[in-house]
Amino acid sequence: MNRTVPTTAMTSGRDAFGQALLDLAETHPEMVVLDADVASSTKTLAFGKRHPERFFNVGVAEANMADIAGGMATCGLRPVVSTFALFLVLKAAEQIRNVTCYNNLPVIFAGGYGGLSDSYDGASHQSVEDLAIMRSLPNMAVVVLGDAIEVGAALAEALRRNGPTYLRLGRNPSPILFAHEPPLQIGRIRKLRDGGDLTLAVCGMPTVMAIEAAAELAHRGIAVDLLEVSTLKPLDDDALVASAAKTGRVLTVEEHSVIGGLGGAVAECLARRQPVTMDFVGVEDRFSESGDYLSLLAKYGISSAAIVEKSLRLCAAKR
Amino acid sequence: MQSNPLAAYDDDNGAEGGCPLSTFRPIDPQGVLVEPNAARKWAKIQYLAQESRIDVLDTLHARGTGHWGGAASAAELLTYLYFAGMNVRPAEPKWPDRDRLVVSKGHASAMLYTILAKRGYFPLAEVRATFRQLDSRMQGHPCMNKTPGVEMSTGALGHGLSVALGMALAARVQARTYWSYVLVGDGCLNEGQTWEAIMAAAKFRPERLVLLIDYNRVQLDGPSAEIMPLDPLPEKLRAFNWNVAPNPVDGHDVREIAASFDWLRVQRQWPAAIVYATHKGQGVSFMTDTAQWHGALVDDATHAKARPELLATLGRLEAAL
Numbered sequence: 001m002n003r004t005v006p007t008t009a010m011t012s013g014r015d016a017f018g019q020a021l022l023d024l025a026e027t028h029p030e031m032v033v034l035d036a037d038v039a040s041s042t043k044t045l046a047f048g049k050r051h052p053e054r055f056f057n058v059g060v061a062e063a064n065m066a067d068i069a070g071g072m073a074t075c076g077l078r079p080v081v082s083t084f085a086l087f088l089v090l091k092a093a094e095q096i097r098n099v100t101c102y103n104n105l106p107v108i109f110a111g112g113y114g115g116l117s118d119s120y121d122g123a124s125h126q127s128v129e130d131l132a133i134m135r136s137l138p139n140m141a142v143v144v145l146g147d148a149i150e151v152g153a154a155l156a157e158a159l160r161r162n163g164p165t166y167l168r169l170g171r172n173p174s175p176i177l178f179a180h181e182p183p184l185q186i187g188r189i190r191k192l193r194d195g196g197d198l199t200l201a202v203c204g205m206p207t208v209m210a211i212e213a214a215a216e217l218a219h220r221g222i223a224v225d226l227l228e229v230s231t232l233k234p235l236d237d238d239a240l241v242a243s244a245a246k247t248g249r250v251l252t253v254e255e256h257s258v259i260g261g262l263g264g265a266v267a268e269c270l271a272r273r274q275p276v277t278m279d280f281v282g283v284e285d286r287f288s289e290s291g292d293y294l295s296l297l298a299k300y301g302i303s304s305a306a307i308v309e310k311s312l313r314l315c316a317a318k319r
Numbered sequence: 320m321q322s323n324p325l326a327a328y329d330d331d332n333g334a335e336g337g338c339p340l341s342t343f344r345p346i347d348p349q350g351v352l353v354e355p356n357a358a359r360k361w362a363k364i365q366y367l368a369q370e371s372r373i374d375v376l377d378t379l380h381a382r383g384t385g386h387w388g389g390a391a392s393a394a395e396l397l398t399y400l401y402f403a404g405m406n407v408r409p410a411e412p413k414w415p416d417r418d419r420l421v422v423s424k425g426h427a428s429a430m431l432y433t434i435l436a437k438r439g440y441f442p443l444a445e446v447r448a449t450f451r452q453l454d455s456r457m458q459g460h461p462c463m464n465k466t467p468g469v470e471m472s473t474g475a476l477g478h479g480l481s482v483a484l485g486m487a488l489a490a491r492v493q494a495r496t497y498w499s500y501v502l503v504g505d506g507c508l509n510e511g512q513t514w515e516a517i518m519a520a521a522k523f524r525p526e527r528l529v530l531l532i533d534y535n536r537v538q539l540d541g542p543s544a545e546i547m548p549l550d551p552l553p554e555k556l557r558a559f560n561w562n563v564a565p566n567p568v569d570g571h572d573v574r575e576i577a578a579s580f581d582w583l584r585v586q587r588q589w590p591a592a593i594v595y596a597t598h599k600g601q602g603v604s605f606m607t608d609t610a611q612w613h614g615a616l617v618d619d620a621t622h623a624k625a626r627p628e629l630l631a632t633l634g635r636l637e638a639a640l
Contacts, residue, residue, distance in 0.1 A: 056488065059518070061515035063512045064481045064515035070478075070485060074471065077493070099472070103463055
């Protein structure tokens with residue numbers, strides 16, 4: 001079961017999302033799509049062209065967009081709300097809380113350009129707080145997609161849920177990891193590698209890095225239990241606790257602030273059920289900057305090398 | 320569930336804990352609904368609205384919490400909507416083709432619950448006994464998943480028009496013909512989101528989307544002219560490409576409200592807005608047109624002083640029935 005990174009197909013989360021909307025449109029006539037003047041970036045535009053009566057570009061007005069979707073959801077539609085993750089989650093935070101989550105409405109929020117993936121646009125556009133905010137809202141499911149294959153599965157499953165779902169997508173092409181695996185299930189951890197020395201819990205694009213790091217660590221004699229935790233909420237507690245009980249060490253890896261994201265979710269769970277030594281790979285409590293995507297990630301602490309380094313330190317420490 | 324919260328409640332027109340208060344003759348709500356003569360129907364709705372003010376005052380007094388000013392301001396508008404303006408089925412609150420009303424000024428909750436109760440959604444005694452209390456269906460601000468008839472949870476200002484726009488667009492997508500109304504106050508019009516929705520509604524132009532403005536010109540901290548000036552409101556809406564009813568419409572005169580709905584029914588240009596001139600705290604002289612009674616406690620002395628005024632007006636309205 002040990003995963004390696006395929007060197008073939010590269011697809012971006014946004015392209016997969018645009019295609020998934022088209023694929024699901026016929027079988028889900030109740031699905032409508034809203035965007036806030038970034039439809040050509042988030043790739044909802046193709047749906048809008050094919051189904052103009054079910055597509056609403058509301059202009060640069062995220063709060064209004066979120067609540068229009070809330071009103072639609074009370075009338076039996078299944079709105080998919082799309083824009084950049086940062087603007088969706090922070091500009092419409094109170095709307096998402098008080099209309100969607102308070103009323104447990106089945107609205108899907110698709111946060112594009114998540115993490116540092118809008119790398120050249122700089123800190124004003126990079127979203128490393130969205131998971132912390134969305135995770136704190138009652139009723140909200142929080143899902144971070146690890147590859148393009150997962151995007152379609154997550155969207156299809158979110159359309160079957162009876163409450164709100166946040167899907168976090170990346171901007172840039174990344175390797176297809178799960179073409180030959182059972183489809184993503186919201187709320188279920190995927191085990192990508194079995195080992196007894198260290199648990200690596202990862203979500204999103206850095207899953208690729210974690211796979212590479214696990215292989216490197218294997219060369220150094222460290223057997224990694226590698227978990228892809230695509231759903232931060234509801235967390236697959238049992239799978240996580242079982243792994244932590246086995247390894248006694250957990251390193252979380254995410255394209256997000258180390259405050260309140262996957263690391264927070266894992267720490268909250270394990271503090272109650274299986275306290276272990278932990279560390280966190282993510283953006284420390286600071287603002288990022290413009291630059292090439294992978295270089296930016298590396299500068300802000302997210303890379304295979306950083307995962308290996310923190311893993312070695314964790315394994316050197318007492319359990 | 321706790322034991323029946325109504326069991327301990329004696330429907331005493333709000334006299335609990337104090338001296339007995341003079342009562343009034345509640346009008347039969349069913350009789351208001353089926354009244355065939357328009358003039359008599361408006362008189363009955365006028366009476367019912369005033370009666371609801373007394374019920375709200377009694378509830379706020381009995382429970383020691385709640386908002387009087389914005390509730391009193393919307394009495395006639397809400398009563399007209401539920402007893403004449405809207406097509407609803409209290410026995411089937413989720414009937415798909417019902418007309419929708421989003422009460423964006425959610426602090427008017429006591430009035431909304433009182434009128435929903437009179438319309439048959441739940442017992443009026445439940446409002447008085449449990450308003451804003453633990454385990455109640457009558458939340459401080461409206462909650463759609465707790466209270467039958469409430470179409471959207473509100474309270475935080477500025478959400479309503481966006482939500483109603485979503486409902487109206489859903490009607491278009493699903494080829495339904497229900498009406499989507501939203502009731503906003505001065506405070507909602509301070510919120511940037513409302514103006515985002517005003518622009519978006521004028522872009523998408525869904526049929527039967529109606530913005531009702533309870534324009535009482537007072538908000539929590541003071542007159543809106545001081546806190547955040549809104550004038551000239553109808554002109555602003557027209558400049559945003561809305562179809563605005565001719566002004567002024569007296570939002571406390573049911574005949575004028577009915578006439579504004581007559582205007583609404585023949586419109587072909589959407590979205591439509593009606594600006595109602597109202598008074599915050601309407602009905603009690605010392606509570607009218609002041610921010611002081613936005614949400615202040617109705618204590619025993621206030622209750623004893625305010626109630627006779629409301630009753631005196633009710634008596635005059637009874638003579639016109």
